[in-house]
Amino acid sequence: MISSIKWRFVFVYFLLVFIAMAIVGIFIVGRLEDQQIKAVTRDMEQEIQSISSSISDNDWLENASDIQNTIDEWPLGSNQTLYVIYDEDIPTIIASNAEQKENVVGYNALSNKYIDPIIVQTAFNGDKGESIIEELNENIINKHLSYPVYSSMGKLNGVLYMTYNLENVYNTVNESKTILTSATFLALGITIFLGFLIASSITEPIRDVTKKAEEMAMGDFDQFVDVKSDDEIGQLASMFNHLTLKLKETIQDMDLERSKLDTIFNYMAEGVVAVDTNGYIIHVNPIAMDILGLDEGLSYGEEKIDLLKLNIHKIDYTKKENLEGSVTTKINSKVYKIKYAPFNNEKNIVGGLIVVFQDITQEHKLDNMRKEFVANVSHELKTPITTIKSYTETLLDNELDKVISQKFLSVIDSESDRMARLVRDLLQLSNIDYNKTNWKRTEVSICDMIRDIISKLDLLIKEKDHKLELDLRENLPSVIVDKDGMEQVILNIISNAIKYTENNGKINISVYSIDKELVIKVKDNGIGIPKDDQHRIFERFYRVEKGRSREMGGTGLGLSIAKEIIDAHDGRIEINSVLEEGTEVTLTLPLV
Ligand SMILES: Nc1ncnc2c1ncn2[C@@H]1O[C@H](COP(=O)(O)OP(=O)(O)OP(=O)(O)O)[C@@H](O)[C@H]1O
Ligand SMILES: [Mg+2]
Incomplete structure (x- = not known):
């Protein structure tokens, strides 16, 4: 208890008053006793002098009885x-x-x-x-x-x-002592009371500040103390409030900063995971959890990740230069660029690694497509060039008869045509890609266009003995499209149906309108397209059976061009096909 300032203050106060009262008391009582005795002595002396002058001047022995009488009559106190x-x-x-x-x-x-x-x-x-x-x-x-x-x-x-x-004298002195002792006790009582009040007025604000500081230490920063005075304690209180305010502001700023970082961390497109030097996860964002297939209820510091599985090798925490780098890793059919770098912990030494996952599946796919495209173009051009070259050399080196020469020249001609067609198709795709195509939209009757196309393909249909069914409704509204482009699309679809249907096949072409849309359906009972290939059918150069398609003069660009043209006209192109049963291609164009 004595360790508290309050009680120490009261104790010192008490001691001071006690010592002061004791010194004053001893001094006063001493002086009083002295005075009283002096007064008594003075009285005695006066009395003795009066008596001495009243008794006989002669020999006392002779006058002893007179002296006795005088004394008897003298009014002496008891x-x-x-x-x-x-x-x-x-x-x-x-x-x-x-x-x-x-x-x-x-x-x-x-x-x-x-x-x-x-x-x-x-x-x-x-x-x-x-x-x-x-x-x-x-x-x-x-x-x-x-x-x-x-x-x-x-x-x-x-x-x-x-x-x-001296009984009376000492009685008076004792009485004074009693009064002084009572006064001392009273003074000490008042001292304790006042001392307690004063000490409380000093220690209460300090205790208040201490209590609020304790609560702040426990994380509650809404602590303010009342400033009741302008003295040192008042200054301490207002300084405490100032500090609290500053601390609160700083913590709010930090919270804001952290919440911003948390939002970035949680919603960024990249996956981020932090691991300690033992490989235990100490922080992970939702994307990274998804990538690594981690449980939502994961608790930090318990789950490990295998850096080797992520293609991160050579991690040696003693060599800082080995702790930074980037690798490309395939996880669950997706491709990630993984960047990693070390972070320092509170002791300013390497605390682990931050690993960032960037999904580059699309880029990877595009890159592969680009490579495949270049390879396809080269391959498609190489075949006719080789044929043309070898036929030309034969013609140059040998004297061939006219019939064979004619045959060779017609092969060279058809291969040149094929190359020209390929280059034309590629150029068309490139123009579409770079938005250079100038679509000349005019009012076109699709039924007339289909009839035109059929008359162009008539020879081919007859060659293969296909049965053609036309279901063209009367009074169909015309569409506003680029005539050449649309003709190219429909021609490719009908010629595909002819090409990829065995002889004596059945081809059905129907056109009708529904809900402000014009629908063109081309259905055949041909070889069909396997299910696995159907989703790739619109890719450039994609052909189901490359050899067979090439034999038929196809380049595999027809449907990809068709899709680009239909997309440019805000229409849709869909393919439904069952292998060895037939294919149905549906074109939908908006009517204005
Ligand atoms: N009606 C169909 N029946 C079966 N397979 C088809 C049909 N239409 C297209 N295909 C398949 O889709 C592939 C791509 O067709 P696309 O029209 O793009 O190319 P192509 O006809 O081979 O060549 P191009 O049209 O450039 O002369 C074809 O090679 C073929 O394998
Ligand atoms: Mg085609």
Whole structure:
């Protein structure tokens, strides 16, 4: 308890007042006792002088009874005892007012137990003697005074010896002591009370600040103390409030910053995971959890990830230069660029790795497509060039007859056509890709266009003995399209149906309108397209059976061009096909 400032303050205060009161008390009581005794002594002296001048100037022994009478008549107080001592050979009491004077008068003064022989002697030597004596076993304190009395002749007549009971004096002194002690207790009581109040007024605000600081330490920053004064404690309180405010602001800023970072961390497109030096996950964002197939309820510091599985090798935490890099890794059919770098912990040493996953599946796919495209173009061009080259060389090197030469030249011609077609198709795709195609939209009757196309393909249909069914509704609205482009699309679809249907096949072409859309369906009962290939059918150069398609003069660009053109017209192209049963291609164009 004494360790608290409050009680220490009260204790010191108490001690100070106690010491002050004790010193003052001792001083006052001492002085009072002194004064009282001096007053008594003065009274005694006056009394003795009056008595001495009232008794006979002649030899006292001869006038002893007169002296006794004078003393008897003298108004002495009950606490005063007078002895008249005459010096015969020994100092003898010749008169007295003592209670049992018959036991005293006529006896040796020095053997009287109430008389101090030393001061008797002093008086007989001519000096005034005085002493204070506590009478043994009687609880009485007496003031003793001895006084030499001379005759007018200058002869020592004897000694007047007076004792004075100091009971009253000591009663007064004791009373004063009691008063002073009570006053001291009262003062100490007030001291404790006031000391407590003052100490409280000092310690309460400090205790308040301490309590609020404790609550702040536990994370509650809404702590303010009342500033009740302008003194040092008031300044401490307002400084505390200022600090709290600053701290709150700083923490709010930090929270804001952290929440921003959290949002970025949680919603960024890249997956991020932080691992400690033992490979345990210490932080992970939702994307990375998804990539790594981690459980939502994962607790940090318990789940490990295998860096080797991510293609991150050579991790050596003693060599900082080995801790940074990037790798490409395939995880669950997706391709990721993984970048990693070390981070420092609170001890400013490497605490682990931050691993960032960037999904590059699309780029990877595009890159592969680009490579495949270049390879396809080269391959498609190489075949006719090789044919043309070898046929031309044969023609140049040998003298061939006209029929064979004609045959060779017609092969060269058809291969050149094929190359020209390929280059034209590629150019068309490139123009579409770079938005260079100028679509000339005009009002076109699709039914007329289909009839035109069929008449162009008539020879081919007849060659393969296909049965053609046309279901063209009457009064169909015309569409606003680029005539050449649309003709190219429909021509490719119908010629595909002819090409990829065995002889004696059945081809059905129907056109109708529904819900402000024009629908063109081309259905065949041909070889069909395997399910696995159907989703790739619109890719450039994609052909189901490359050899067979090429034989038929196809390049595999027809449907990809068709899709681009239909997309540019805000239409749709869909393929439904069952292997060896047939294919149905549906074109949908918006009607205005
Ligand atoms: N009606 C169909 N029946 C079966 N397979 C088809 C049909 N239409 C297209 N295909 C398949 O789709 C592939 C791509 O067709 P696309 O029209 O793009 O190329 P192509 O006809 O081979 O060549 P191009 O049209 O450039 O002369 C074809 O090679 C073929 O394998
Ligand atoms: Mg085609």
